[in-house]
Amino acid sequence: MQDAAAREEEALQYGHSDLTEEQLDEKYPNRPHNHSKTLPFHALFEDLFNPLIDNRKKPTGPPIARKKQGPHGPHALTSNEARRNIIERFISRWRQQVGNDIYSAFRLIIPEKDRERGMYGLKEKAIGKLLVRVMKIDKNSTDGYNLLNWKLPGNQTHSAMTGDFAGRCYEVLSKRPLRTEVGNMTIAEVNELLDRLSVAQKEENQLPIFEEFYKRMNSEELMWLVRMILRQMKVGATEKTFFDIWHPDAENLFNVSSSLRRVCWELSDPAISLGNEDKGVHLMQCFQPQLAAFQMRSIEKMVVRMRPTEDDDEFWIEEKLDGERMQLHMVEDDDVPGGMRFNFWSRKAKDYTYLYGNGFEDQNAALTRHIKGAFNDGVRSIILDGEMITWDPQEDAVVPFGTLKTAALSEQRNPFSTGQRPLLRVFDCLYLNDRVLTNYTLRDRRKALERSINPIHRRLEIHSYSSAHKAAEVEPLLREVVAEASEGLVLKNPRSVYRLNERNDDWMKVKPEYMTEFGEALDCIIVGGYYGSGHRGGRLSSFLCGLRVDQNQAQQSGTPMKTYSFCKVGGGFTAQDYANIRHYTDSKWHDWDAKRPPTEFVELGGGDRQYERPDVWIRPDESVVIAIKAASVGPTDQFRTNMTLRFPRFKRLRSDKDWQSALSLNEFLQLKNNAEKERTEKQFEVDQSRRKAPRKTRKKAMTVVGNNEVVKKPYAGPETKVLEGLNFFVMTESVSPWKKSRAELEQLVKANGGKIVQSQTAADNVVCIADRKTVPVASIIKRGDRSLVRPSWLFDCIEQSEVDSGRPVFLLPLEPKYLFFVAEKDEGLYEKNVDEFGDSYVRDVTTSELREIFKNIDADSKSFQGRDVLKQMEQHDIEMGDLPGWIFQGLVVYFDTASFTNCSKRIIAFGKGRVADDLHDMSITHIVVDQTDSRSRDVRKKIQNRSPLPRLVTLAWLQESWKEKTRLDEERFAPT
Template sequence: MPDSQMIDAGSAGDGRTSVQILRDEDLDEKFPNRPRNHSKTLPFHDLFLTLFNPLNDNKKKPTGPLMARRKSGPHGPAGQNPHEVRQNIIERFISRWRKEVGNDIHPAFRLIIPEKDRERAMYGLKEKTIAKLLIKTMRLNKDAEDAFSLLNWKQPGDSSVSRMAGDFAGRCYEAISKRPMLTEAGNMTICEVNDLLDRLSAAQEEDAQEPIFAEFYKRMNAEEMMWLIRIILRQMKVGATEKTFFNIWHPDADSLFNVSSNLRRICWELYDPSLRLEGEERGITLMQCFQPQLAQFQMNSFQKMVERMKPTEDDSVFWIEEKLDGERMQLHMISDDEIPGGKRFGFWSRKAKEYTYLYGNGFEDPKSALTRHLKEAFDEGVENIVLDGEMITWDPEQDAMVPFGTLKTAALAQQQNEFATKSIRPLYKIFDILYLNGQEITNYTLRDRRRALQGAVKGVARRMEIHTYEEAETAVAIEPLLREVVAEASEGLVLKNPRSSYRLNQRNDDWMKVKPEYMTEFGENLDCLIIGGYYGSGHRGGRLSSFLCGLRVNQNQISQGANPMKFYAFFKVGGGFTAADYAELSHRTDGKWRKWDSRHPPTEFIALGGDQLQFERPDEWILPSDSVVVEVKAASVAVTDQFKMGLTLRFPRFKKLRTDRTWETALSISDFITLKGNAEKEGKEKKFKIDDSRRKRQRVPRKKPLTVAGTEALLDVPFGGKVTNVLEGLNFYIMTGSQKPEKRSKAELEHLVKSNGGKIVQNDSRPGTVCIGDQRTVHVASLCKRRNVDVIRSSWLFDNIRQSEADQGRPSLLLPLEPRHMFYTNAESESRIEGAVDEYGDSFARDITVDELKEIFDSMPAKFEHSFSAKDFKSELEEHGNDLKEFPGWIFEGFLLYNDPQIFNGASLTDKNADFRMRQACDTARFAGARLTNNLKEGVTHVLVGEDRSTTRTLRLRTSEFQRLPRLVTVDWIEQSWQEKTLLDEERFAPP
């Protein structure tokens, strides 16, 4: 066979397995006109020598007027801006590939933009696992300096050990360069690297991945290994996005990726730039994942958001939908006579991960978690369809949505038991239709698409439903609905323009999300003590960049003889610090930090979440008496089990150091509870006031009742004597209500105890008192820590009463405690309690229920995989998205900035003679998400002022009557926030 025929799209000629050859035959059938490379792929080191490194160097160069003074360099003439240089670097690489290799650039693109390669599965590797693999590969002693440096890559080392703190790939480079197998670049081709990476992703287990890493180490030098690790972690950050590469490769590449999410298709169908896509090829295709439309970020003024919906005199309506807390999912269905039921399904997430294996490929799929319930969901005339919606988790017993994080578990449980009618399940909520019976309808208005959706989909209750919406014409309608969904623990709202078309992979003003900001009632002032520190990565590497803050335990909560200097972990804060803030904090705590020892944690001073599990444990800790108090503000308070308080702050941000406070005057637990209670009370009063002032309107149906039927009547019934005597002679200290197996309040549980012979006490001072608690409140947590006692769940009460009733009046003995009954178990009781059940958790002393029996069966070793996968759950969380304000490019998102015209001497914002520094600050703010205005009106969040005090006084007077006062700030606020890559507190930059 000629050599040219042996060399496929960068694969043959480098050594292919039989499996790869069979796969290539399938690809030949799917892509009959695929391009063929005439030569082997380029060496792997050419990627970073000619592409990555030049792009990184270009990323660090100045922009704007400073570029005019830059001397001519290797990548562009003098005066050429970085955008042009970047384009030239990529164009040269692509031109060289076409000339020296061929028209198939897919092998290279898989390594250049690895995060867009959907075909290669996740490796299941993070920094710590890679560090362990490298330590084994290089035969390092675990106590060696380099081994410690790899495992603790965020921590700074001695100058002799490491200067790359916070950069894991850089740490790997340092360790490998001291003991390389190769000093010069290796001879591995791009294709060979791809083949080994395919094997690495298929291996998954650490033992199977070790020999593959050893192969890389043997054939690569230190710099090659550094870039390989960045590819594996999908953390390239070379200064060019996938859109830049796509547009240079082919003018239609980005459009095709939006409708297919297929990197191979981009490379194989668009290898000739002179051939353009036809109109039909640019649209959505059945069974091809597309990039969905996204909602624009929230603005500060509801009125401004409504104006962006482009109302007309004849049609000023906009839609308000509840924002669902699930996973964005697209559903494709086509007719297929070869599959049982005649319809074939496909499911893809927003990140183009396919979930058909989970939700089902047809009506008769035995492993389906959803589709086998959809036989009656579509109109008879529907042959094929593409739907856009949200996959959420639904609890049938509560008839309510379950918060995000349990979707995968719920779907796997439904796969394994189709008759589990009472267990949580996936529910598909549809809010758009994009394709129907062979016709793409994205260009139709949302209103017309909704009519088509209602005609095509009938739905199945609590399996697949059309998402509801309310129509409104003014901004007044938004706030009451927002308060209503907040009361039901929902994420927020989405405003939609019914006159808009569907725009793939765009975030525009036709869809805008509204999320609540809770903590304005807190006065923004929370003074908490720093009790721990975490080393940063990236530009914050090598120093403590974020800090664990705690609440002081009150004296009345500390048992006699305990350390009064005790703090409960409450939240982590890392945003809002300037370099000067870090310097002052470091100066005040220099020499006082101590390494956190997981085997001997400082529990007498600091209490972490998870107790022995040590959730959110810091890298370093500090004695409270040696520490400093910081003032922070945050968006809201959230419930969590990650911090000892059971609560934490969402999006906390540093305001300033409180040098006037010490650990003894820092915020305590009782102080915070009082603050929180006052804020909630004020919020309710505000809500009632607003609701009373509104005219009556149609209300959104609640997802769950606000009260439990019969609760009020039960509380009003006085104690009327014993029902059984099973609890006679026992004293009970009831600390919380219960959720399972029955939802009862604390008062109801006390009534239940007295009805069955027990006695209620209000503390645990009497010997033998039975302490009942189901939730980690402050009282429960304090009891667990200060006394050698057991805290028992209320389920033990229900089991005893149920067993007594089953004995039909015969004398009943108390049931022994079982592990499922325990909220907290002291060491002396563990063996006795574990001995009450067999190896599977089946009780020796009582009759178990049907639901318990099912749980026991589910926990037994089975042929199928366990329903919960930590790896999949982690991947699911990663796909849920992040808060963009944590990234420098979005720090001013949602702000509306007013520019004082007097600063420009009457000039407009675009006047070339206007003050350069002010214009540059405005451009920076606009680049990082802010909007600018020359109209000082309601809704403005910040006013940029100059040095003229009379002008500042005038602006303060003009804004004093606004319902929401804007912040008056100088240009320094924008400049330093951008320089520090975090949003700084405005009060520090207020004009005099």
């Protein structure tokens, strides 16, 4: 029987729901109601969190001392059993003292899984500012400074809290608490205030809520509250453990619904299991989609893993789309204008129906009002799986990732514009006319899709695929997507069923950058340092590395010791490596002053914006050189070199080199060009017999230019040699940005080193210049075999060389804005020279260009969702290698050593790796051997013909990597 206090608390707790109490009961008819008020908030950490943390700190291996009665008498509890007992006791107490509705507690226990409550828009520094105001302390005082600069070493008593923001909050709050004993706030009351906090957004609205918490909680309660707001619990138990103990089907239901509320309300009775019909997809209910597995070492192995048969060896190849995974649900509904009701959800269960539309007649829809004829007659209900991308009608091309929401909002406001718009590319059908199709093969689901959909051009389309039977058929398509600057490919098994929330061998993605590693160990100078958090708190845990500016350039600028920021590296260091770096650099670090940056020694990206600003810096002649490994090089505006390393990792300290022996900018460019040339020749080799002999051309060396803060001046026309060695066919006058006749343009070319020809075939390497569509220009466009360049490119190249007169002359890379016409063979070639907003990587923008760039940037900060960042990281394969649970991701390890233990096997599995049972497994990447010459030689003979060769390491590599919580360089642990 529910008492009055429990009813009042329940109304308070769910008062911020989008549904009324009556609607909640209607939607969840088996929803449990608690008979008493929820437990006090402090019960969470006293009875659950602190015991779990204490259990986690106990050494693994030997059982802990407590005894448990088994079928054959008492036995010692393992750490895992003790963890389950702690959680079971808390849940049992909740059922007895509160009731079967544990939703309010789970929202605080595993807050990262609560998708009903919006993001708070608060990170560590914002919370620190609020606490400084709540406690009414000076932000420049010791405690105020420590809160706002929580990563830096402070003057706190307990240095273990350095780098732990919640711990730092506890230290400061415990000095000036309003309460010394735990408060009387219930779990329901805390949830109600957190609901208000999630919609407050602005600091002035958030401050009263924090003041309420401060009045009613002691310092330990506030510390746990901060962890919940940041969604960084780290209590020694995963959500899977909590789900499994709550109900055997809890994890399954969460995977197909993404709803913590459903898990708690529909599975409140452990004796009642989900039926098979409840474990799959449901119409108008979000589910977790199937995902594509990461690529293995070779395409041949990927094709074999798709289990081809003699009768059916077919596999499908799809282009990997650069957008947002989206599921569309549609059902007949007479209450909706147009007769059909829609819902849209992203992969992370965010509801986008408000954006893309709930019906054909929805006047705020960015999509549904444009797809009225997309569904065949007879389609009463359907679920489609696809990718929402941004399409530019003017360019008739996909726009890179990051512009989707801006395009959708623009389409809402003006549905008849010719600007960018959302386009749904569908590749699967999972539900049709009340029938679930997930257990049908992909081939059958595709037939259902094609018979149900009438594609609407550039609004809703069926994603195309190519049928293949051999691995060799993949590379030509991969070459195509590289030329078009696409994301990559996805290989699919047409014999496979659809598996919710899984990555498996039926779908595998292939990305061009996976084909080879960068392969160079680069000797860079440490020029800055960043303080770490967690176990690295209070110490420098990552470093800013720079490239030495070549001596002649540095002397011309009057700063002979100048470096350009190049990359940030924090992985691969052991405790001894950190100690060695400290030994060589101790007492030589300086605090970074943003108002007076040390530009005579190091320049950052972004000019005055100071991108990747370090906490401390060091002079190059007092610093050390380290060797860095990387997967590839990519353009960026975050570093002064305008490029950086992708997935950099520390290899070793180069104590044999000083700063003058480190890599210079020009030396790196040469290494980069050589690596790219070798990669192209090796991975995308074509049949040379089909190609015509290449013409001899003169190529200009490219110089990387940073973001000099200079004042742009109008072009005046002085002479340079920037066009030397190039031939130009000037076809029309210049229309913009300046009016110039053909004769004036030709004179301009000659004055700056170029040569004028009178036809496109008069010489090799002719650049055709055009700014109007005349008859000769139209003739070239009709043939489609040659790109045409606007005169504005000439002006900007000359102007850039005048401004940077102290540097070697260089040609600006071609960008889309410089092309009057793009030949088919050049499509997608020039987009890589600008970012997603059209901003050049090497050229300063003008005021008018900056205005256009700002128009393409979504400034709606309220729409920010932290979990969307994780989605983007996964979609773009951002490395997670510095997390203990990811350090062996993608590795397949074989143990050929008597020292092998089950513990080693568990370490590999926990680090996202896989243990191979047979040395003949062709996917093996690493082989662990004994430290003996004879055994190593035997293994090398067995694998000598493999390509690529697996790495041979000793067991110390595994043990030290796990100890240091980072994957260490294998060469340091090769058997002798």
